[in-house]
Amino acid sequence: MLLLPRPANYHLNCQKLYQFLVASQKNCDRNCSQIVSISLEIDSIDPLALLEKLARPHQLNFYFENKSKGEAIAAIDAVAQLQLAGANRFHLTQKFIRSCLKETDIFDSSNHTFAKPYFFCSFSFFSEATADYPFPVATVFLPRWQIARQGDRCVLVANLSIEADTNIDVFIQQLWRKIHEITSIEQPENEGNHFQREFSQVDVSSIDRFKQAVIDCSELIYEQQLSKVVLAHAIDVQANTNFNLFKCLNRLRQMHPDCYVFSTHNGKGQNFIGASPERLISIRDRQLFTDALAGSISRGKTTAEDTVLANQLLQSEKERHEHRVVIDFITQSLQELGIAPQLLSPRLRRLANIQHLWTPIQAKVPIDVHPLEIVAALHPTPAVGGVSRQLACKKIRTYEKFERGLYAAPLGWVNHQGDSEFIVGIRSALIDGDRARLYAGAGIVAGSNPDREIAEVRLKLQALLKALI
Numbered sequence: 001m002l003l004l005p006r007p008a009n010y011h012l013n014c015q016k017l018y019q020f021l022v023a024s025q026k027n028c029d030r031n032c033s034q035i036v037s038i039s040l041e042i043d044s045i046d047p048l049a050l051l052e053k054l055a056r057p058h059q060l061n062f063y064f065e066n067k068s069k070g071e072a073i074a075a076i077d078a079v080a081q082l083q084l085a086g087a088n089r090f091h092l093t094q095k096f097i098r099s100c101l102k103e104t105d106i107f108d109s110s111n112h113t114f115a116k117p118y119f120f121c122s123f124s125f126f127s128e129a130t131a132d133y134p135f136p137v138a139t140v141f142l143p144r145w146q147i148a149r150q151g152d153r154c155v156l157v158a159n160l161s162i163e164a165d166t167n168i169d170v171f172i173q174q175l176w177r178k179i180h181e182i183t184s185i186e187q188p189e190n191e192g193n194h195f196q197r198e199f200s201q202v203d204v205s206s207i208d209r210f211k212q213a214v215i216d217c218s219e220l221i222y223e224q225q226l227s228k229v230v231l232a233h234a235i236d237v238q239a240n241t242n243f244n245l246f247k248c249l250n251r252l253r254q255m256h257p258d259c260y261v262f263s264t265h266n267g268k269g270q271n272f273i274g275a276s277p278e279r280l281i282s283i284r285d286r287q288l289f290t291d292a293l294a295g296s297i298s299r300g301k302t303t304a305e306d307t308v309l310a311n312q313l314l315q316s317e318k319e320r321h322e323h324r325v326v327i328d329f330i331t332q333s334l335q336e337l338g339i340a341p342q343l344l345s346p347r348l349r350r351l352a353n354i355q356h357l358w359t360p361i362q363a364k365v366p367i368d369v370h371p372l373e374i375v376a377a378l379h380p381t382p383a384v385g386g387v388s389r390q391l392a393c394k395k396i397r398t399y400e401k402f403e404r405g406l407y408a409a410p411l412g413w414v415n416h417q418g419d420s421e422f423i424v425g426i427r428s429a430l431i432d433g434d435r436a437r438l439y440a441g442a443g444i445v446a447g448s449n450p451d452r453e454i455a456e457v458r459l460k461l462q463a464l465l466k467a468l469i
């Protein structure tokens, strides 16, 4: 007997759902449960507003938005999750996804791109992290609640566990209640003026240390031991009140509409957030897109100044070399996986405060190559690591006196049919109550100048800081 009426603003055939649940329950043994993934179209709501309303401190969550593409997705709480340490993390994540899908029955009444099971993943830059870093080296989860908006269409996915003795009437009743809660969420009012918090800021290690590292690495490059290494810098910000994550994310998406705004929560109180311009992979129907993004210059204050700077960037030997190294690495890594990449024409990626050299790369993915195999092969590209990869990573460990953690690492999702989207977690911060650690880096190649590299890093950090305070 269903106690709550079915809300009018979504479309679901109750009888079919009932039959699906009964059939799915038959797949449960006495001692094991089955996951049911139920998707339905609902009236358009803001996934960030839902995240704000439903996120709980002890639960995992994930948020991803690209405003210019009109796509946003929030994933809240986990029905299945895996947290890993160690080198085989991409492969083990892939195995986890496969075994989870085997135990999942799918009911989709929406036919929406973001329907059916999606797995949300975050990885750290290195395959080992210091013990006190708050995120594991790999996290993957199938969310209990997922809401996604694409254009003006919105889909809700509930991934729930069903057991042999689950009462299906009660199950459906609880589902209705939750859907009712979700669909009655009020949209937040548009934030007015920036609320200016008081804060102090310190460099995690000194600027002189960063500049010395640039000089030392330049020598290694001169000696041809390395051809590129990306060195990062971090600042610690202490505010007078806790950071309001949702306001920060809202500002990030307004200030950087053409970036991927992201946030992931570890279920223990810390969030890793940012606005990244860099896509590691995007796969839809086996069509892969990836970005070579490296080589930077600031934006001009006037159109004329902006054009002068853009031309300077396009013509700089040093910046072009820094960019070329990334293209070569991506091309070769994809070829080694049996994928034939096609380079699109090089262009500028113009962001609010900075512009980059950008070459989009596309390819067809063979049926037997999983998105996480591509992530494993590409990470870290020389846009955030260096060449040779192994030596560059060793030097990064030597020169950077802080844990990179999730900074510059892959973060994204894989779905039930092998579509996927991963970005590189740059222009990012680790938020912990009233404290934030902000990260940014710059590529060092032959001809790099320590003062200019630190200026570039500061430019990137300032853009992020502006959204947080």
Ligand SMILES: C=C(O[C@@H]1C=C(C(=O)O)C=C[C@H]1O)C(=O)O
Pocket (backbone or CB within 6 Å): 230, 232, 278, 293, 294, 295, 296, 356, 383, 384, 408, 426, 427, 439, 440, 441, 442, 443, 444, 460
């Ligand atoms: C490493 C970062 O950015 C990378 C470095 C760039 C450069 O040095 O020109 C440009 C884009 C990114 O590939 C960062 O923002 O932290």
